[in-house]
Amino acid sequence: MDGMNNLTLHTDKYQINMMYAHWKNGTDGEGAVFEAFFRKLPFGNGYAVFAGLERIVDFIRHLKFGEEELAYLAQQEENYDSGFLECLRRFQFKGNVHAVEEGTLVFPNEPIVRVEGTIFETQLVETALLNFMNYQTLIATKASRIKQVANGDILLEFGTRRAQEADAAVWGARASYIAGFHATSNMHAGMMFGIPTKGTHAHSWVQGHESEEEAFLAYAKALPDGVTLLVDTYDTLRSGVPNAIKTARYLESIGKRLGGIRLDSGDLAYLSKEARKLLDSAGLQDAKIVASNDLDETLIFNLKAQGAKIDTWGVGTQLITAADQPSLGGVYKLTAREKNGEYIPVIKISANPEKVSAPGKKDVYRIMNKTTGLAEADYMTLHDETDVRDGERIKLFDPVHPYIHRYMSNYEAVPLLKPIVVEGEIVYELPPLEEIRNYHERQLAIFRPEILRKLNPDLYPVHLSERAWQVKMDLIKAHQE
Ligand SMILES: Nc1ncnc2c1ncn2[C@@H]1O[C@H](COP(=O)(O)OP(=O)(O)OP(=O)(O)O)[C@@H](O)[C@H]1O
């Protein structure tokens, strides 16, 4: 089972088949440019939060066909001849990767990762790259929606037991932390990424004792610093909270304070208000109320509107599975290919005009209005265009409705695609997680609140330069002819 740790074959069979066919036809060394983007924002949100780069970089760094992989391929497909396998044995990723940084707010139809290299290597990495980007970006975006309604309350990620397996649990915990969650219950995620970890206790702890009172006391004796007791096993207000107060008295006798209580069933608004009154009248104003039970952004928003006295929200299933929209439809499209030593733009035509890809190797800039300091639009150009880099007046128009346009000159253009891998060498220093989280928070501050709101947000414009648009029109015309 050594191959379990090598992710080189974490790809679709058709990629290897295409690599083989290129190799067989002698076209494997031809250059290609792919761009990864998504067409539709998840959850009806106005933005997505990019995550997944760290794992993409790690994946590329460790790409290697080992003996086990090669033996497996030989056994799977008799057409793969030994010359091809030999070529894979020597394989090293020598291409370039540009990507937006984790924590960046990203929008539909703009490249968020761009991969250049031989068709052989660029095709190989598609599947894993999309896998990491789609899942982690989805969870970071879901977490960001929850963060918005929590209004600064503490958010704990509790999803592991209901996540779609182990990788989803740990990388989902990381994505949630980037988007502003404060801690995770997953110790492995804590150890891997340095995310703060937090935990209360389960119902089994209470069930496993002769009485709730005895259970609380035993737990508090073992973990006297800031312990949180789960009060809903039998009867929250008649037994759970009074027993927690008794435990607080014990803690006071040894110079400690009760951390708080957790509610995990019933009417969380009502129970939290009543529990708050009981705790306050016992002099435990500092004890926090934690709530959990299939929470998501809609429930948290509603509970707050009902005046719930909840300080900390434990969020599991709905977050880690992105239950209301369990996938992000990010795609990886060929935008340019080498022909006779030169790169030519290529297009993917679709009956749906919004799905026709934007051809050509592109860059994307965040156009910052110098007067307001806010992000005005994202602007995609062909890679060799310099106008926007030089700060010249640019025309902003909607690529689907090009008659809607305006000009802009008082701007600063921030390039979003950063060099990550250059000729196979990692040139990007992966920032510490804390820095990514802070950067994400700063990102939120540069967008108008109308774009950030959860319900029916304003559409943030993503524009195409006139030249890039013209290339697209020319190619559509050429294909029609
Ligand atoms: N005041 C409230 N307003 C709206 N939804 C709430 C409120 N309180 C709790 N909920 C949510 O309602 C859902 C169902 O809660 P309910 O209490 O019926 O089930 P439960 O607690 O899981 O059941 P049980 O008591 O058998 O464990 C949960 O998602 C919970 O978070």
Ligand SMILES: O=P(O)(O)OC[C@H]1O[C@H](OP(=O)(O)OP(=O)(O)O)[C@H](O)[C@@H]1O
């Ligand atoms: O509801 P979620 O958002 O997914 O949050 C995680 C849930 O997992 C635990 O329940 P579980 O019944 O698994 O264990 P328990 O016996 O400790 O309550 C916890 O009590 C939460 O209810």
Ligand SMILES: O=C(O)c1cccnc1
């Ligand atoms: O610490 C907790 O309370 C916890 C952890 C995981 C899942 N549910 C609750």
